[in-house]
Ligand code: HEM
Ligand code: SF4
């Protein structure tokens with residue numbers, strides 16, 4: 006009798022572990038939609054160009070740090086926009102990283118979209134211009150359900166790329 | 169907080185009683201939660217070593233290597249994989265129950281903060297071990313975990329490049345990151361083991377191995393579960409796809425739906441608040457602690473019994489400082505002493521028979537002291553009506569003395585039943601202060617001071633120093649271990665004892681003796 010009681014408790018514990026180790030199941034993203042992931046890391050242009058230092062200014066610097074030109078390390082923020090099917094879906098100003106704002110700015114965003122054909126248009130400004138963009142890109146895609154489409158940005162590839 | 173603790177304590181007390189029936193107190197899983205935790209840890213470690221040997225660490229091949237273990241070598245690799253998973257799950261269950269039980273029984277405030285505080289990183293390490301484990305399988309679930317975890321970590325401004333970019337697309341994966349993961353999945357459990365070792369530093373003779381019955385039962389259970397319901401993978405990970413239906417292991421991964429439900433930042437808040445809340449727990453509210461035990465060198469002969477019996481390693485035997493001809497003396501560390509009084513009862517000089525009003529002992533609690541105890545015994549005896557008269561010694565953590573006192577029954581409460589020097593039983597009976605002595609305290613396996621009940625039984629049964637003297641009529645001594653909710657059961661037992669006493673012939677005319685220490689040889693037990 007005692008052992009039957011123990012058996013029942015072990016069985017109940019096994020069922021508890023067996024069940025909750027796989028159930029109830031969970032869907033984190035709707036399986037009938039696709040996803041676009043916009044993610045890149047890109048440094049904006051330096052804030053202001055380099056400047057020739059005057060003789061006095063050079064003299065003021067410690068001897069081991071004397072240079073003829075001063076270049077600001079700080080980078081400009083990026084402006085990013087994405088339209089899907091001609092509708093603006095995303096716009097953000099991305100600040101440069103790093104304590105002295107001299108690092109790359111980073112984007113990482115997920116967008117859930119219905120499957121089917123879409124036109125995505127992307128624009129990025131990394132200079133100090135006040136109008137227009139430095140890079141523009143567009144893709145015609147056919148999104149599958151559960152597809153994860155990644156949009157990256159690479160200067161050496163000339164701008165926005167699909168991965 | 170007190171109310172939550174009381175409620176939870178009632179739940180655990182009820183579970184304890186229910187599980188005592190089939191398992192008996194020694195095998196009761198609730199008395200072995202920490203030990204079972206260790207046992208599961210070892211199962212996970214051993215099965216993990218085997219899995220690692222069959223494991224291909226390249227990110228392209230790891231999935232296939234686990235599939236091979238699971239399906240081709242199902243009889244060994246598959247079973248061990250299931251052992252690895254299910255024992256890890258059981259470990260979480262044991263850990264959370266253990267945490268809740270220590271909380272319910274209030275074993276965290278005052279000087280006991282140490283075990284609690286070292287338990288908090290254990291929680292993080294256990295979850296980190298489990299999560300990195302699921303990550304390694306590199307199936308759809310792993311992919312989901314990888315993306316969610318790295319996105320969560322990226323919300324902390326400490327990483328340069330977002331680490332989630334490692335899991336962006338098929339071509340962004342590299343073996344180096346995967347090697348790091350495997351390293352983590354081995355290193356984190358090893359750090360966990362180290363922290364668990366720390367966790368037990370203030371506990372004497374910690375129970376880290378379950379009794380054989382439980383160990384066998386648990387292993388058989390895991391084997392049956394592993395054969396009936398083997399652990400399997402999801403479809404292989406594909407970063408070009410969003411993971412579909414996920415069969416989450418809720419023991420480890422219950423946090424992940426919360427990431428989707430709340431935001432990553434909120435989840436840092438949740439993690440921070442939970443962690444800090446747990447860290448603050450031992451001081452919510454601070455324990456008005458009783459004073460630590462004090463050594464009186466004039467009465468200490470350095471026998472070491474107090475050090476041997478202290479459940480929290482608070483007594484150390486150190487070289488003699490007062491020039492008396494003993495090698496050692498006892499020294500109490502205030503920051504470790506929980507004021508249970510077990511040492512006082514262990515000391516051979518704790519004798520109530522002495523006539524001096526300055527009743528002194530080698531090691532004593534300032535409150536209640538040995539002298540207070542004797543006074544309370546006298547007061548209680550004076551209040552007793554006509555026989556059969558029973559003197560109950562009880563523990564303040566179990567049924568309170570006030571709830572025990574009744575017609576012909578007097579009760580003296582102690583910080584622990586282990587704080588009763590056995591000579592007091594002799595004293596009460598030989599001085600005819602009562603016709604019988606009844607001992608009570610927390611149920612078996614639930615002693616608030618770990619060893620109170622164990623040492624009391626061993627002392628009364630003559631198995632451990634200081635032993636109850638042989639001359640004490642055993643039929644006049646009874647005991648019953650009952651939790652705070654079992655007052656009526658206890659009352660019934662005491663009543664039965666009274667009836668048994670009245671059936672005994674009147675106490676024989678042993679003259680009161682001014683006895684010295686018990687006749688057992690002095691020394692380590
Ligand atoms: C896998 C995880 C854990 C294991 C294996 C474990 C194991 C143990 C063991 C073996 C003991 C000694 C029990 C005895 O012999 O009386 C103990 C005591 C204790 N544990 Fe844990 N523990 C774990 C996690 C935790 C956690 C997460 C907490 C709380 C945050 C915690 C709080 C405590 C406390 C407060 C004590 C001291 C009890 C006392 O003062 O008597 N433990 N643990
Ligand atoms: S009172 Fe308890 S914890 Fe303190 S020294 Fe004595 S036995 Fe140890």
Ligand code: SF4
Pocket residue numbers: 463467468469470471472473474475497498514515516517530531
């Ligand atoms: S039990 Fe008493 S006599 Fe023995 S070492 Fe401890 S204090 Fe000294």
